[in-house]
Amino acid sequence: MIRRQQSIIIQTLARLLIPFIQLFGLYVIMHGHSSPGGGFQGGVILGASFILMSLAYGIDEVKKRFPIKVLTVMMCLGVFIYAAVGVVCLLLGANFLDYGILPVVEPRGMGMLGIEIGVGITVMAVMVSIFYDLLTFE
Amino acid sequence: MKPLYLVLTVLVGLLLAYGVSDMPDWGDPASPANTHVSPRYIEKSFEETEVPNMVTAVLADYRGFDTFGETTVVFAAGICCLLILRRAREDDDS
Numbered sequence: 690m691i692r693r694q695q696s697i698i699i700q701t702l703a704r705l706l707i708p709f710i711q712l713f714g715l716y717v718i719m720h721g722h723s724s725p726g727g728g729f730q731g732g733v734i735l736g737a738s739f740i741l742m743s744l745a746y747g748i749d750e751v752k753k754r755f756p757i758k759v760l761t762v763m764m765c766l767g768v769f770i771y772a773a774v775g776v777v778c779l780l781l782g783a784n785f786l787d788y789g790i791l792p793v794v795e796p797r798g799m800g801m802l803g804i805e806i807g808v809g810i811t812v813m814a815v816m817v818s819i820f821y822d823l824l825t826f827e
Numbered sequence: 828m829k830p831l832y833l834v835l836t837v838l839v840g841l842l843l844a845y846g847v848s849d850m851p852d853w854g855d856p857a858s859p860a861n862t863h864v865s866p867r868y869i870e871k872s873f874e875e876t877e878v879p880n881m882v883t884a885v886l887a888d889y890r891g892f893d894t895f896g897e898t899t900v901v902f903a904a905g906i907c908c909l910l911i912l913r914r915a916r917e918d919d920d921s
Contacts, residue, residue, distance in 0.1 A: 722878045727886065728898075761909065768902045771895055786891035797876045801887040808898050815905030822912035 696745075703745035710738040718809040722801040728808025735809065736816025748824055757821060760814050767811025774803040 718731030743751040775786040778800070783790040788800025851858035868885055876884040886894055 721880070722883045722887070723880055725880065725882070727883055764902055764905050768898055771898055775891070775895065786888075786895070788888065795877055797888060798878045801876075801878060801883060804887055804891065804894070805883075808894070811898055811902050811905075815901050818905050819908045822908045826912045826914075 699745045703741055707738050707742055710741070711735060714738065714809075714813075718805055719802070721805040722798050728805035729812055731805070732809040732812025733816060735813040736820075739813075739817045740820050743820070743824070748821060751817075751821075755817070757818075760818050760821070763810050763814035764818060767807045767809070767814065770807030770810065771804045774800055774807070 714731045714734035714737075716731075717726035717734055718728055721727035721731065739751055739755065742754075774788075778787050778790055779785050781790045781792075786800075786804075788797045790796065791800050793799045851860075855861065868881060868889070872881050872884040872889075873879065876888045878884050878888075
């Protein structure tokens with residue numbers, strides 16, 4: 690178990706950096722279908738921001754803002770979103786994950802965006818969850 | 828039993844090395860992967876998927892089912908770490 694240390698420099702830097710890291714992570718996920726990036730990369734960046742937060746402020750602070758139960762639910766939610774996009778295509782009469790049939794503008798791009806969001810949520814939650822498990826294992 | 832494990836490991840390693848020697852050279856333009864699917868992705872991916880990022884088009888559209896499996900693997904890894912490492916404590920809400 691890592692002892693909690695108060696370092697004003699690290700805490701201030703983390704407070705300044707974390708919003709930009711999270712914004713960049715969301716950008717990487719949202720622009721996955723039109724520029725380099727995607728769910729895996731964006732999810733890892735988002736997860737890294739929470740790991741940075743726990744390194745600077747201690748894991749208890751992260752647990753207060755982002756309960757572990759929510760994390761476990763988000764792990765499942767990401768895979769569920771991915772599968773749900775596929776099943777919606779199936780219900781509309783196309784093959785599993787055949788986005789062309791979705792009733793939105795640019796159906797293929799939007800379908801990919803949907804599954805990238807699912808991948809991003811799962812990867813982010815798994816990153817933070819494994820970090821938490823390794824940290825609290827005694 | 829330990830010498831047996833060593834022999835088995837070396838044998839499997841040799842078998843894998845023998846299998847790898849049969850694969851096409853790295854970046855060989857005449858290999859099946861480069862003559863069969865790559866041109867189709869490069870020429871048709873924008874027409875067929877309407878997204879400018881070819882990598883994501885292959886990852887999320889042509890091979891969407893594969894990526895679904897990858898996501899499930901990541902999910903399974905998280906669940907396994909949770910099951911093995913996390914212990915329930917009475918004062919903990921997890």
